[in-house]
Amino acid sequence: MHQVEATVNGATRRAEVSPETTLLSTLRDSWGLTGSKLGCDVGDCGACTVLVDGLSVNSCLLLAVQVNGREVVTIEGLGGFEYLHRLQTAFERLSSFQCGFCAPGMIISAKALLDENPAPTEPEIREALAGNLCRCTGYTKVIDAITEICRDRAVAVEAPA
Amino acid sequence: MKRPGRGIACMWYPIGFTVAANPSSAVVKVNEDGTATVLTGTVEVGQGSLTVLGQIAAQELGISADDVHVVSADTDIAPMDTGAIASRTTFVTGNAVRLAAAEAKTILLEVASEMLGMEPGELEAADHRIRAKTFPDKQVALAEVAARAQIARGRPPLGSASFNPPTISMDPETGQGKPFAAYVYATQIAEVEVDDETGEVEVLRICAAHDSGTAINPALVEGQVEGGIAMGIGMALEEEILFDAEGRQVNPNLTNYLIPTSLDVPRIEVDVIQSYDPLGPFGAKGVGEPTLVPTMPAILNAIHDAVGVRITDLPATAEKVLMAIKERAEVKPLGRG
Amino acid sequence: MPRKVTEEKQAEAQQLLEAPPATHLPAVAPDSLPKAPALTPEVNKQTPAVGQRVTRPDIRTHITGTTRYIDDLSFPGMLHVKILRSAHAHARILSINVDALHKMPGVVATLTGEEVPVNSFGSTYQDQPVLAVDRVRHRGDGIVAVAAETEQQALEALDAVKVDYEPLPAVFDPLEAMDPDAPKIHRIDNVYASKVIMRGDVDRGFEESDQIFERRYTTPMIEHVPLEPFAAIALWEPDGQLHVYSTNGRITLGRADLARTLSLPMNRIRLTATIIGGNFGGKNEIRTEPIVALLAKKSGRPVKAVYTRQEEFIASTTRHPLVMDYKTGIANDGRLLARSVKLVLDGGAYASWSETTVGKAAILAAGPYRIPNVRVEGRAVYTNKTVTGAMRGFGAPQVAFAYESQMDEIAYSLGIDPLEIRLLNGFEEGSISPTGQVLQAVALKETLLMAAKRSRWREGDL
Numbered sequence: 001m002h003q004v005e006a007t008v009n010g011a012t013r014r015a016e017v018s019p020e021t022t023l024l025s026t027l028r029d030s031w032g033l034t035g036s037k038l039g040c041d042v043g044d045c046g047a048c049t050v051l052v053d054g055l056s057v058n059s060c061l062l063l064a065v066q067v068n069g070r071e072v073v074t075i076e077g078l079g080g081f082e083y084l085h086r087l088q089t090a091f092e093r094l095s096s097f098q099c100g101f102c103a104p105g106m107i108i109s110a111k112a113l114l115d116e117n118p119a120p121t122e123p124e125i126r127e128a129l130a131g132n133l134c135r136c137t138g139y140t141k142v143i144d145a146i147t148e149i150c151r152d153r154a155v156a157v158e159a160p161a
Numbered sequence: 162m163k164r165p166g167r168g169i170a171c172m173w174y175p176i177g178f179t180v181a182a183n184p185s186s187a188v189v190k191v192n193e194d195g196t197a198t199v200l201t202g203t204v205e206v207g208q209g210s211l212t213v214l215g216q217i218a219a220q221e222l223g224i225s226a227d228d229v230h231v232v233s234a235d236t237d238i239a240p241m242d243t244g245a246i247a248s249r250t251t252f253v254t255g256n257a258v259r260l261a262a263a264e265a266k267t268i269l270l271e272v273a274s275e276m277l278g279m280e281p282g283e284l285e286a287a288d289h290r291i292r293a294k295t296f297p298d299k300q301v302a303l304a305e306v307a308a309r310a311q312i313a314r315g316r317p318p319l320g321s322a323s324f325n326p327p328t329i330s331m332d333p334e335t336g337q338g339k340p341f342a343a344y345v346y347a348t349q350i351a352e353v354e355v356d357d358e359t360g361e362v363e364v365l366r367i368c369a370a371h372d373s374g375t376a377i378n379p380a381l382v383e384g385q386v387e388g389g390i391a392m393g394i395g396m397a398l399e400e401e402i403l404f405d406a407e408g409r410q411v412n413p414n415l416t417n418y419l420i421p422t423s424l425d426v427p428r429i430e431v432d433v434i435q436s437y438d439p440l441g442p443f444g445a446k447g448v449g450e451p452t453l454v455p456t457m458p459a460i461l462n463a464i465h466d467a468v469g470v471r472i473t474d475l476p477a478t479a480e481k482v483l484m485a486i487k488e489r490a491e492v493k494p495l496g497r498g
Numbered sequence: 499m500p501r502k503v504t505e506e507k508q509a510e511a512q513q514l515l516e517a518p519p520a521t522h523l524p525a526v527a528p529d530s531l532p533k534a535p536a537l538t539p540e541v542n543k544q545t546p547a548v549g550q551r552v553t554r555p556d557i558r559t560h561i562t563g564t565t566r567y568i569d570d571l572s573f574p575g576m577l578h579v580k581i582l583r584s585a586h587a588h589a590r591i592l593s594i595n596v597d598a599l600h601k602m603p604g605v606v607a608t609l610t611g612e613e614v615p616v617n618s619f620g621s622t623y624q625d626q627p628v629l630a631v632d633r634v635r636h637r638g639d640g641i642v643a644v645a646a647e648t649e650q651q652a653l654e655a656l657d658a659v660k661v662d663y664e665p666l667p668a669v670f671d672p673l674e675a676m677d678p679d680a681p682k683i684h685r686i687d688n689v690y691a692s693k694v695i696m697r698g699d700v701d702r703g704f705e706e707s708d709q710i711f712e713r714r715y716t717t718p719m720i721e722h723v724p725l726e727p728f729a730a731i732a733l734w735e736p737d738g739q740l741h742v743y744s745t746n747g748r749i750t751l752g753r754a755d756l757a758r759t760l761s762l763p764m765n766r767i768r769l770t771a772t773i774i775g776g777n778f779g780g781k782n783e784i785r786t787e788p789i790v791a792l793l794a795k796k797s798g799r800p801v802k803a804v805y806t807r808q809e810e811f812i813a814s815t816t817r818h819p820l821v822m823d824y825k826t827g828i829a830n831d832g833r834l835l836a837r838s839v840k841l842v843l844d845g846g847a848y849a850s851w852s853e854t855t856v857g858k859a860a861i862l863a864a865g866p867y868r869i870p871n872v873r874v875e876g877r878a879v880y881t882n883k884t885v886t887g888a889m890r891g892f893g894a895p896q897v898a899f900a901y902e903s904q905m906d907e908i909a910y911s912l913g914i915d916p917l918e919i920r921l922l923n924g925f926e927e928g929s930i931s932p933t934g935q936v937l938q939a940v941a942l943k944e945t946l947l948m949a950a951k952r953s954r955w956r957e958g959d960l
Contacts, residue, residue: 034570035563040807044415061511075563099207100560101725101775129423138391170902173866206777219547227542234771244748336695337934346942348949370948372941380551401718408587413811436941458902474716
């Protein structure tokens with residue numbers, strides 16, 4: 001067994017895991033963070049996407065031991081029921097998701113994109129979401145929501161955080 | 162060289178299914194504060210049934226969507242429902258919810274009639290009030306009526322109802338009959354680019370016009386259409402379960418069975434055509450399944466328009482399109498039509 | 499089903515981590531400070547409610563990752579199930595030996611088909627075993643289920659099961675399966691469902707036609723691919739009630755099937771569907787529900803079974819492949835005079851929803867057109883392939899591909915615009931369908947004209 005210690009959504013978390021344990025199952029089973037979803041377990045669907053040191057990765061492909069000492073952000077770190085990340089606000093307004101199973105991963109990928117590129121073009125948005133499969137929405141209202149907040153940001157003076 | 166093409170396809174699609182009866186039941190409880198709770202045995206699978214059924218109950222009771230909470234998907238709690246299948250929820254379950262809400266409303270109108278000194282038939286529920294149809298100033302808050310009904314009059318405003326679409330079974334020899342109560346219609350137009358050197362097809366734009374009767378929630382209708390089209394693009398161009406000679410699936414995973422990604426689904430422009438079905442709840446029909454039905458032929462017809470080949474066995478993979486282009490090029494030069 | 503991560507993918511993920519440290523380390527919720535709008539947007543408070551673009555009541559839990567899907571539920575002491583599936587497409591099972599299974603680490607309980615009180619289910623015909631006992635009819639058939647402390651232990655334990663088979667001749671092509679000499683997959687004929695629709699006199703219609711168009715169209719087997727795989731959890735309450743959570747989209751009929759397979763009164767079963775991560779028709783039958791219920795009974799513990807992505811492909815239902823022969827007679831002015839359609843549906847190893855599918859496909863096969871003479875004949879056929887069942891459209895997408903491809907071919911051949919030929923023949927208010935139904939609320943032409951307007955169809959080329 002291995003000890004893993006990581007900063008998860010701003011808090012230090014520890015777990016004792018066998019060497020083959022994935023980050024996804026550690027998040028879900030050891031730390032109770034079930035927002036990241038298991039859709040394929042081999043890195044095809046993107047439902048398990050999280051940020052590790054700011055980069056979006058499939059948490060089913062990473063071993064828990066690989067994030068030792070690193071910083072992990074999951075969907076639970078973005079917003080809660082009472083306060084939302086501005087991405088989530090836009091997704092809510094457009095009812096962008098249907099069954100919602102892909103939403104946590106999709107939102108994390110969108111956040112990674114905007115952290116890197118605050119004013120992406122539509123092709124850049126499509127490229128950034130290409131690893132997140134959705135079977136319900138045709139991606140249309142997801143892309144619309146991201147486009148909308150980029151446009152809002154472009155015209156509004158950013159209020160200091 | 163990339164060659165443009167466009168194709169059109171339309172369709173009809175029935176609501177519900179035919180092998181057996183197709184009923185739904187529902188219970189609507191109006192609470193003492195004028196909010197309501199709906200019990201239904203259908204299941205939320207992403208289609209938005211909780212939203213739409215809430216809107217239907219709210220409409221019948223004259224309250225807002227926010228005032229209605231829908232409880233679903235538990236056999237110990239909810240009455241029977243044939244289920245989230247066959248695009249039937251809005252039409253069939255929606256009718257059951259509407260009828261159950263109407264039954265609860267009857268109690269509200271009777272109690273309000275005592276309060277307002279009018280006949281129940283002269284009253285309506287609208288905008289959170291019970292009011293006289295012809296003298297809208299004569300009114301009382303729905304919450305007040307609901308509280309009075311339960312607390313003072315001992316008549317909790319509760320309704321339960323079932324709905325089964327009227328059909329006539331089909332003659333086994335000739336198929337003559339009335340298998341479904343309602344049909345929806347749709348047309349999609351696809352614009353594509355076909356690379357005549359690789360056979361690759363890129364879908365550039367799809368315009369979709371869908372009739373769903375009254376759109377209870379136009380945003381959800383659009384969402385269904387957009388998602389159905391994505392599924393249709395997959396079926397048109399890439400999706401296929403392959404088997405080896407021993408009956409073993411060759412590609413049972415998302416690495417080798419490809420579904421459309423954000424890069425494969427183009428701009429989709431949806432027009433919701435409003436019609437009024439006399440049997441539907443507030444004229445609504447349904448929208449779930451028909452959304453992908455015209456997509457494949459619209460794309461395949463656009464491929465023909467672009468490079469003059471007809472692929473008659475789906476999916477129209479790049480290899481298949483390229484082979485057809487090569488065969489055709491031997492007969493006549495490529496081009497539109 | 500072992501988990502397969504390609505080395506490239508693993509390397510790719512590792513490589514990402516080796517990248518230079520990002521300059522923008524994410525603090526938690528870095529730009530989440532603006533308060534979210536009120537829990538309910540204004541539109542949800544408006545009347546009348548119908549017609550409003552009301553925000554989904556479940557959207558906020560979806561976007562915050564707090565919707566509880568079935569795999570997010572867990573119960574103290576819960577066991578995990580894996581199922582051994584057939585090694586052959588068609589075979590007699592000579593023996594099943596699970597003795598060694600009980601010695602495998604973590605194994606708590608096992609189940610074979612002989613232990614299922616009524617080992618059959620199906621929405622039209624109950625021709626499908628919960629777990630196969632004496633015969634397998636496709637490679638997705640389950641044979642032995644094992645409940646262990648962890649998923650990994652359950653998976654590894656399956657290696658200890660010994661099954662002896664006697665392979666039988668298999669048939670994979672639905673047209674070959676219709677041959678009287680083809681291997682029989684069930685006791686009845688391989689053609690197990692059919693539908694005929696006749697209106698007018700199709701032979702005379704062809705005689706009166708100026709031109710005849712004939713073509714065969716085929717479509718492949720398609721998987722629903724809901725992002726959430728199929729799953730079920732069973733617990734027995736202390737009072738003897740069975741509570742099953744499942745991703746089943748039709749719980750009323752699901753409970754009836756469960757009561758039948760378990761021989762339990764319906765009022766002792768509570769079937770709860772969780773919020774489902776996509777259905778599209780693939781989650782409309784019971785699947786592992788009786789298995790988890792029986793393993794929970796045997797073990798005295800809650801039991802969960804979650805399909806792998808591979809099982810979702812091979813052991814759930816799929817979309818029917820169709821072979822469709824279309825023959826259409828037309829007048830030179832573009833009017834459709836007669837259409838005959840022959841449909842063969844590849845029904846896979848079990849009936850599932852084929853009867854509904856062949857019915858819907860046949861009813862819709864002539865298209866939304868006023869055709870005085872129509873004959874449609876649809877048949878569903880058993881093969882030794884994955885079970886085909888309900889999927890978004892029930893045969894309609896397949897026949898629409900055929901009738902609209904042929905419509906386009908006719909239009910081009912006659913030099914008539916594809917939009918105009920549809921307007922010429924399309925259903926109108928009061929048109930009579932091939933089953934003799936008078937249609938109402940017909941909005942076909944409105945949709946044709948609206949889509950044409952939106953795409954500027956009549957303005958000419960792209």
